[in-house]
Amino acid sequence: MEIFKDVLNFSVVDIIDVILVALLLYYIYKLIKGTVAINIFIGIIIIYLVWKLTDFLDMELLSSIFGGFMKVGIIALIVVFQPEIRKFLLMVGSTNFKGRRKFLRPFSFLKTETVVSTDVEAIISACNKMAMSKTGALIVFERNNNLDFLSSSGDEMNIKVTQPIIESIFFKNSPLHDGAIIIDNNIVKATRVILPVNNDKNIPHRFGLRHRAAIGVTEKTDALALVVSEETGHISYFKDGEFVVFDDTTELISLIKEDLA
Numbered sequence: 001m002e003i004f005k006d007v008l009n010f011s012v013v014d015i016i017d018v019i020l021v022a023l024l025l026y027y028i029y030k031l032i033k034g035t036v037a038i039n040i041f042i043g044i045i046i047i048y049l050v051w052k053l054t055d056f057l058d059m060e061l062l063s064s065i066f067g068g069f070m071k072v073g074i075i076a077l078i079v080v081f082q083p084e085i086r087k088f089l090l091m092v093g094s095t096n097f098k099g100r101r102k103f104l105r106p107f108s109f110l111k112t113e114t115v116v117s118t119d120v121e122a123i124i125s126a127c128n129k130m131a132m133s134k135t136g137a138l139i140v141f142e143r144n145n146n147l148d149f150l151s152s153s154g155d156e157m158n159i160k161v162t163q164p165i166i167e168s169i170f171f172k173n174s175p176l177h178d179g180a181i182i183i184d185n186n187i188v189k190a191t192r193v194i195l196p197v198n199n200d201k202n203i204p205h206r207f208g209l210r211h212r213a214a215i216g217v218t219e220k221t222d223a224l225a226l227v228v229s230e231e232t233g234h235i236s237y238f239k240d241g242e243f244v245v246f247d248d249t250t251e252l253i254s255l256i257k258e259d260l261a
Contacts, residue, residue, distance in 0.1 A: 179191065
């Protein structure tokens, strides 16, 4: 009976504690959703619950084994989850509290409708025209993580997104075509941006530096990336360091709008 009294005896601090833990778990899930790390995370949760169960049932031997694994395994977890930990710390450290729209994005499920300000249709139309002429392009969409540390490697801009602007930037004789562009809130923030390149040898050889850069920036931050191949004219979409499969440009537009919302 006393146990039930303790459980029901919640204070304001306890409620805040539960809310903060829920938010922490939400952010962790958001970071590892759709990656192999989600399976590792679920396995850790299962082991932790089994450890607590054996401790509650006074199964000393099993409890000590699982307890030792949890204590020693923290070092292994840091190694396994290094990319996710980096992305989480980057997200926390780069949160722009002045931009309330970005700060409140995780709570967008409270809204009935989300408006995407970026003109995705114009960007995809530009990509289609560049694909026809086999003009290489690398476009990065900024989301929650502030990408100013990348923008500083290129030329800072403040240009409204339109189809002609995107095409003119990546025109082969344009001085701005080399490197990536970063788009935030329908504004081209920077051009000729140097991105971190993924050196994973498992990436097929047919993909060039643009594709590796798109994988690198999307696995290290929560940004999205579009690549137009200069060799094949194929348009590729990247999220969380992975290729996103789509059937046509209509579906691609829907995917980008959903991810930006």
